[in-house]
Amino acid sequence: MSVLRYALLGLLSKESRTGYEIVAEFEHPIGNFWMAQHSQVYPELSQMHQDDLIHCVQVKQEGKPDKKVYSLTPKGSDVLQQWLHTFAQTPRTMRDEFMLKAYFMGEVSAISAREQFESQLKDHEGRLQTLEHSLATFIQEQEGRPIRTNTAEFGRWLVVWKGIMTEKTYVEWCRQALQWLEVGEVQPHLFR
Amino acid sequence: MSVLRYALLGLLSKESRTGYEIVAEFEHPIGNFWMAQHSQVYPELSQMHQDDLIHCVQVKQEGKPDKKVYSLTPKGSDVLQQWLHTFAQTPRTMRDEFMLKAYFMGEVSAISAREQFESQLKDHEGRLQTLEHSLATFIQEQEGRPIRTNTAEFGRWLVVWKGIMTEKTYVEWCRQALQWLEVGEVQPHLFR
DNA sequence: AAACCCATGTAACGCGTTACATGATTAT
DNA sequence: ATAATCATGTAACGCGTTACATGGGTTT
Numbered sequence: 408m409s410v411l412r413y414a415l416l417g418l419l420s421k422e423s424r425t426g427y428e429i430v431a432e433f434e435h436p437i438g439n440f441w442m443a444q445h446s447q448v449y450p451e452l453s454q455m456h457q458d459d460l461i462h463c464v465q466v467k468q469e470g471k472p473d474k475k476v477y478s479l480t481p482k483g484s485d486v487l488q489q490w491l492h493t494f495a496q497t498p499r500t501m502r503d504e505f506m507l508k509a510y511f512m513g514e515v516s517a518i519s520a521r522e523q524f525e526s527q528l529k530d531h532e533g534r535l536q537t538l539e540h541s542l543a544t545f546i547q548e549q550e551g552r553p554i555r556t557n558t559a560e561f562g563r564w565l566v567v568w569k570g571i572m573t574e575k576t577y578v579e580w581c582r583q584a585l586q587w588l589e590v591g592e593v594q595p596h597l598f599r
Numbered sequence: 600m601s602v603l604r605y606a607l608l609g610l611l612s613k614e615s616r617t618g619y620e621i622v623a624e625f626e627h628p629i630g631n632f633w634m635a636q637h638s639q640v641y642p643e644l645s646q647m648h649q650d651d652l653i654h655c656v657q658v659k660q661e662g663k664p665d666k667k668v669y670s671l672t673p674k675g676s677d678v679l680q681q682w683l684h685t686f687a688q689t690p691r692t693m694r695d696e697f698m699l700k701a702y703f704m705g706e707v708s709a710i711s712a713r714e715q716f717e718s719q720l721k722d723h724e725g726r727l728q729t730l731e732h733s734l735a736t737f738i739q740e741q742e743g744r745p746i747r748t749n750t751a752e753f754g755r756w757l758v759v760w761k762g763i764m765t766e767k768t769y770v771e772w773c774r775q776a777l778q779w780l781e782v783g784e785v786q787p788h789l790f791r
Numbered sequence: 792a793a794a795c796c797c798a799t800g801t802a803a804c805g806c807g808t809t810a811c812a813t814g815a816t817t818a819t
Numbered sequence: 820a821t822a823a824t825c826a827t828g829t830a831a832c833g834c835g836t837t838a839c840a841t842g843g844g845t846t847t
Contacts, residue, residue: 445827501632510758512748566701595741618799619797665798
């Protein structure tokens with residue numbers, strides 16, 4: 408079973424959805440950690456339907472195209488639960504093209520290196536801002552109510568929070584790199 | 600041009616290597632951010648040779664299989680430089696299966712959720728330790744000398760350092776999540 | 792005897808991206 | 820008029836993983 412399947416099952420476990428809605432959901436905030444294009448989602452959904460993991464109800468609409476609303480079958484629910492209870496070990500590699508570039512930064516002039524890091528810094532500052540805005544909205548929506556750990560909101564909280572932490576780290580690292588580049592060297596023993 | 604090509608060009612820019620050695624290099628430390636199997640590397644190298652990006656010298660050995668030592672051509676060097684000077688925007692999605700699971704944590708019992716996070720915590724603590732060990736070794740090798748920003752060592756320093764920051768963040772997030780799970784709720788306004 | 796290192800290759804398959812394709816309604 | 824929204828699909832291609840394949844030398 409591909410991870411995409413679990414993603415779709417998970418989303419459908421919260422409530423019935425169309426493929427179109429699922430694709431939209433891959434924007435904010437889970438899209439930071441998983442996403443798929445409609446060209447991947449639609450075929451996957453119909454296969455899952457064939458495999459009896461999800462039900463499908465065709466709904467006729469006026470002024471809009473008809474749509475297919477999917478929902479979990481008991482089997483689908485089981486498969487999801489089984490995945491949620493499985494320990495998966497973290498893959499050794501988290502591909503990041505810029506990290507690869509950074510590894511070869513000794514090959515370019517300090518000026519170019521600085522430009523690269525500044526570009527990257529702006530990028531991640533932007534993302535951080537977006538995420539912080541999304542968190543602020545979320546908090547407002549809660550109106551002071553605590554978020555129970557057994558609700559869907561908790562999942563949202565977890566991933567947004569993680570996104571913010573991750574982006575802060577990236578920003579911090581870029582700033583640090585820029586400082587090193589300005590000085591021209593690193594004193595490694597200062598960083599134990 | 601695929602990213603893999605740039606990875607190979609980058610590695611060959613430091614010194615001539617065989618495919619076998621390149622694959623080995625994808626362990627520590629750049630393998631945290633990019634890697635490839637030999638089944639992908641060997642064909643890619645021969646195509647790059649055809650495209651005149653790299654030279655190839657066949658070396659006969661005794662007691663060992665013969666090998667092909669690759670090195671950059673001027674064209675390959677240009678292509679690498681051009682990539683190193685290009686601003687690439689960060690992809691919106693960094694796929695992380697556990698984050699996806701976390702997003703659905705409201706669907707499982709607090710006990711299971713805790714187990715999941717504990718498993719993940721152990722995982723990342725282990726990685727952190729490995730990386731810190733690798734950093735300590737690196738620092739020792741430097742024997743107090745500073746790392747110049749225009750050397751290959753700087754690239755190594757950058758990625759190891761980033762790896763450590765990233766793993767610390769992951770560990771911190773897991774710990775925080777476990778705390779929330781113990782209390783049973785999050786007070787969101789405390790996290791502005 | 793079994794496992795690991797050196798060293799290179801090919802084949803099959805699946806996941807993910809981009810592009811092609813349609814078509815009515817609503818907003819700018 | 821132009822673009823965006825709703826809604827679903829297919830086709831082509833490339834990247835990445837797993838498995839198949841070979842074979843001598845060294846370590847446990």
